[in-house]
Amino acid sequence: MPTPHINAKKGDFAETILMPGDPLRAKLIAETYLKNPRLVTDVRNVYGYTGTYQGKEISVMAHGMGGPSATIYFHELMTEFGVKNFIRIGSCGAIHDDVKLKDVIVAMGASTDSKINRIRFRDHDYAALADFNMLQxxxxxxxxxxxxxRVGQVFSSDLFYRPDFDMYELMAKYGVLGVEMEVNALYSCAAENGCKAIAMCTVTDHITKGEHLTADERRTELHEMINVALKTALTL
Structure with missing residues (x-):
């Protein structure tokens, strides 16, 4: 049955799904890479599609911005629509000197300033980790x-515009490679519901150096990451 946020039917989604943040990027991926893509949900213009890639059924759907919002989609896909394998493809801001623009960060784990996992885990800290086989x-x-x-830790922030800029120095000290907003929520939701997840983020900005990719560079680099995500999906 449809949920308040996903108006698909049982069986509309594949077991493996690619999830960018932007609904228009989900549309672009479906129309560019999938064979015979069909729109299966469009509530609030958060588009979800299912098609095939090299003969394998794959879905792609946006998750929006921020952990609390994204968790709604992660949870409903896991509990109501039978999706088992999640591949997040997004962008992030680098904070570590060893990370450069255009690098892809594969998130082995994700720290956070969000209280989502504190609510889940009875006010204790939960180590949100990727599925090892998907990571491999x-x-x-x-x-x-x-x-x-690079393979390592990211930081999932509830705030895009942080008031405490010096926090980035502390993150870098602890080996955090980049900052984004949803990986921690994805990994913990997957653990809660017996699903598997991996996240990749292309570095489109270097926060502490003030460097940014151009609009054309963003398109090119994200397409390369999408190809990696699709090939990873074929291994599942």
Whole structure:
């Protein structure tokens, strides 16, 4: 049955799904990479599609911005629509000197300032980690490309515009490679519901250095990451 946020039917989604933040990027991925894509949900213009890629049924759907919002979609896809494998594809801001623009960060784990997991985990800290096999498969695919990538920890922030800029220095000290907004929520929701997840983020900005990709560079680099995500999906 449809939920308040997803107007699809049982069976409309594949077991494996790619999830960007932007609904228009989900549309672009479906129309560019999937064969015979069909729109299965469009509540609030958050588009979800299902098609095939090299013969494998795959879905793609946007999750919006921020952990609390994204968790609504993660939870409903996991509990109501039978999706088992989640591949987040997004962008992030680098904070570590060793990370450069255009690098792909594969998130092994995600720290956060959000209280989402405190609510889930009875006010204790929960270590939100990727599924190891998906992580391994993703890195294997990346190793066959000429893309520059890093594997490590990201920080999922509830605030896009932080008032405490010096916090980035502390994150870097603890080895955090980049900052985004949804990975922690995805990994913990997957653990809660017995699902698997991996997240990749292309570095489109370097927060502490004030560097940014151009609009054209963003399109090009994100397409390379999408190809990696699709090839990773084929291994599941």
């Amino acid at each position: 498969n993703c890195v294997s695919v990346l190793s066959e490309t000429d893309m520059s990538y």
